[in-house]
Amino acid sequence: MTEQAEKQIRALMAARAEAMTSRDAEALARQYAPGVLAFTLAPPLVHHGEDVEARKAWFASFDGPIEFEIRDLEVTVGGDIAYSHSLNRLSTTPKGMPRKFELWFRSTVCFREADGEWRITHVHDSTPFYMDGTMSAALDLKP
Template sequence: MGDGTRIGDMVARRAEAMRAGDAEALTADYLPEAVAFTLAPPLRHTAPQVTDPEVLRAWFAGFAGAVDYEVRDLEVVEGDGVAFCHSLHRLSAVPRGGSEAFVLWFRSTLGLREVDGRWRIAHEHASTPFHMDGSMAAAVDLTP
């Protein structure tokens, strides 16, 4: 099986784990030294924030049910033991105490290293664009 297929399978498995609320499966993909630039503050996350399932369980607990998650337009580039991929992601959930689900599309890039025959996340970057009309507001209304 080609590395692009293996990486695509890993990304698909991660989307399934998001929908299932499986914090252990999600955190197991990170290398211990991984750095993540996620949508939530602070500006940079490192271990244990990205490697501890309890941190992710607390995030899932902020929703009043399952998270709906979709990955679209995945592109994979791989080399000798390193790879990166980028895609568009849709996250939808009802915040705990809320009555309606939000829908957010965002951009995701993963930097990967192959360790012991398995692709692992060394770097993650998620972002939303912002309106440059003076409002500086996040452009959470965009859809692909």
């Protein structure tokens, strides 16, 4: 049972990466359980639920392709709840900018199974920051 659940969650995460690169806000929203709580890289500090229109606007703020990679994915399953953690890469070109950026960040995702389907209940993405007095985000780090 746990092996099958892990396989389903890995497929969900692969579909998540595909939805990001194809700019499919609706596909991303379908992955979330009602009332999902997300701590993402973009403001505000807490997102309650998934806002499809806001996600579409975010996608529209980039020119060219969006590259999204999930690396070193680890999945832990316990009954009808599970979590994963990974290192993720986002690379794209903001509108009006001369070149693309690349950002590696940490991601922890929590899941709940209901009626045979795994859904995302919580997302926590973060970037480390330099604690050298500059308090700058450590955007130059790569695995």
